[in-house]
Amino acid sequence: MTSIMSSDILEDLPIKWIDFPCSAENQWICEANKIVMDFGGVFHSIFLRWAVTINGLHVATERYNGEEWLKGDKAFSVFGIRNAVDGTGPKLGAVRIWQADMAAKIHESSIPMLSAWAFCNMYSCLEEFIFKIFRSYLDANPLEICKGPEFSGHRKAHRERLESEEKKNCWTSLWSERLEAWHRKKLYDGLEKVFNNFINKTGLKIPSGYKGEYDYTDIGKTLGGIALIRNCFIHGASTVPQELEDFCRDYKGLFFSFKAGDKFQITINDLATLEYFTDTFTQTLNTSLLELACPEIAELKP
Known part of the structure; x- marks a missing residue:
């Protein structure tokens, strides 16, 4: 991470993250940027942990298909808890025993399932990330979601929050309830709509260095x-829908290559594509937040 105050900032060197100061009225930008930098590491860490776990299944498949296991009459046991036959209560013991060839097949057949759940894990993290940066903006601009007659009490509490400790606590409680209610409702909108809403409210722009090649609407897609x-x-799709193939045909589909009518299956390549997206996505946001906080930075770029 490089500080914007460092003399190295203008050197022609690869920079992963840029930290920078913000004015008091733009403090939410620094808060959002911290979330961006933190989650950039979180996404990568999650991917690595799943990748080595999936690799373990490949290694196990090779091992149990190896001569030592196939000719050594070895068996693979899965241990769990069952009630003892003698009535003495639950005990730890083998709940399934496989010979080497079957053990190899079971490990190999588990790889796609693990890739899919890894994808879902990273998606959940992506959802959490987008809501966190949005909430950092709303914490600094609460009246954005307190419009209309039904929130007149919230606006009054916000105006009076500095008059006393009691009124401050009243506002804090009302705001916490309002923010959580907003969050629960927006979960049903989908990531694309929530992210586009965040971009529209904050005025965040794609980094100037991208020279208009694409914008955040494309990233939303x-x-x-x-x-x-x-x-x-x-939802248990057995085949790839046409909508998914259409997404993959466009450059916004990155390296995903699903074909309509094919068996639907998430692979390690799809997981790697998602991790690649999160890496470039967070770095892009980092630069955008820098230019939002320090507009003069964009003018320094060739």
């Missing part, structure tokens, strides 16, 4: 496609 992949798995 990628988020929508990622959500579609996740939903296909969660």
